[in-house]
Amino acid sequence: MPVDELMNGDFVDIYLIPWGIKIATAVAIFVIGRWIAKLILNISERVMRKAKLDEMLIHFIGNILYTLLLAVVVLATLEQLGVKTTSAIAILGAAGLAVGLALQSSLSNFANGVMLIIFRPFKIGDFIEAGGTSGTVEKITIFSTVMRTGDNREIIVPNGQIYGGTIINFSARPTRRIDMVFGIGYNDDIKKARELMMDIIKQDARILSDPEPAISLAELADNSVNLNVRPWVNSGDYWAVRSDLLENIKNAFDANGISIPYPQRDVHLHQVS
Numbered sequence: 001m002p003v004d005e006l007m008n009g010d011f012v013d014i015y016l017i018p019w020g021i022k023i024a025t026a027v028a029i030f031v032i033g034r035w036i037a038k039l040i041l042n043i044s045e046r047v048m049r050k051a052k053l054d055e056m057l058i059h060f061i062g063n064i065l066y067t068l069l070l071a072v073v074v075l076a077t078l079e080q081l082g083v084k085t086t087s088a089i090a091i092l093g094a095a096g097l098a099v100g101l102a103l104q105s106s107l108s109n110f111a112n113g114v115m116l117i118i119f120r121p122f123k124i125g126d127f128i129e130a131g132g133t134s135g136t137v138e139k140i141t142i143f144s145t146v147m148r149t150g151d152n153r154e155i156i157v158p159n160g161q162i163y164g165g166t167i168i169n170f171s172a173r174p175t176r177r178i179d180m181v182f183g184i185g186y187n188d189d190i191k192k193a194r195e196l197m198m199d200i201i202k203q204d205a206r207i208l209s210d211p212e213p214a215i216s217l218a219e220l221a222d223n224s225v226n227l228n229v230r231p232w233v234n235s236g237d238y239w240a241v242r243s244d245l246l247e248n249i250k251n252a253f254d255a256n257g258i259s260i261p262y263p264q265r266d267v268h269l270h271q272v273s
Contacts, residue, residue, distance in 0.1 A: 026080040033073030041066045055124040059139045060117050067142070109143040112163035116140060126171040131161035134168075175208065176235045178242050182249060183224030185259040190217070190225060196252045201231050206241050208232045224261040 041062055048058045117140065122128050127136050128147070133155050135147030145162055147155045170176070184193050194215050201213050213231035220226075229249075233241045253260060 022081060026077045029080055030073060030077045033076060034070065037066055037069035037073060040069060055139075057117055059124075059141070060113065063142045106143055109159040112159040113140060113142055113145075115163050116145070116159060121167050122169045122172070126169055128170065129168040131157040131165060133157060170238075171235055174235060175232050176238050177211075177230055177232050178238065178245070180229045180242070180245065181218055181226050182229055182253075183221065183226045183261055184253070185261050186225060188225070188258050190227070192256065193227065193253070193258050196256060196258065197227070197229055197249055200245065200248045200252055201229075204241065204244065206233055206237045208234070223263050 044065060045058055045062050048061065122130075122137055124137055124139065128134065131145075133147065133149075135149040135153075135155055138146045138148050138154075140146075140159070144156045144158050147157065149155060182193075182197070184190070197215055198213070201207050207213060208231070211232045214228070215230075216228050218226040218228045229245070231241070231245070250260070252258075
């Protein structure tokens, strides 16, 4: 068809202008609808924060709410373009079944995310070990949990790996016990070594007096006499106190003639004539 016939008044009036209006309206619906969805999300998050809900629950509900609102916006956009949404929903339902079978692991991650929210084995800010890694929990999304390591790396772990395995929450209790073992030589004075370590423990204000710190004989090992040293601290002080105790006890042993043995082997040479 020639261009002059294609661009005549009938074509412009019947096709070009109506479809131009439909497309422009559809784009406006999508842009405004997405803006409204974000606005509703922000308002709902503020309301949940005022209700003092857990931050982890707020993020999780927010993700689901935004996804549902965005789906409504997409359907409204398709309706404006003349797509029958009932047929589209039926097609999406059939496609969803096929996709669901193909993405069983993703659906499992979603279900496990719901279980994490319901039973709450940890919360935002807790330091945990789960899913083969450890770090501070930053947020839980629909399919995964985001953690930050001590060296500031971001780790994204599927929810299925977390809820389906062992979860160790180091922040669940306000206090923790530091378990250390110090070995001294068989010729060293056990009583003196115990007194030196107890003095160092008592001088550290971060170490709790209740429960009382304990120092006990652990075992008579092959190369040393091993002593268990078990003070209690607030969970946030754990690593700092542990590091300081290791350094201070080592320095005290050196200054007072207490040896810290290490594996040795005596080699005897016999000369054969």
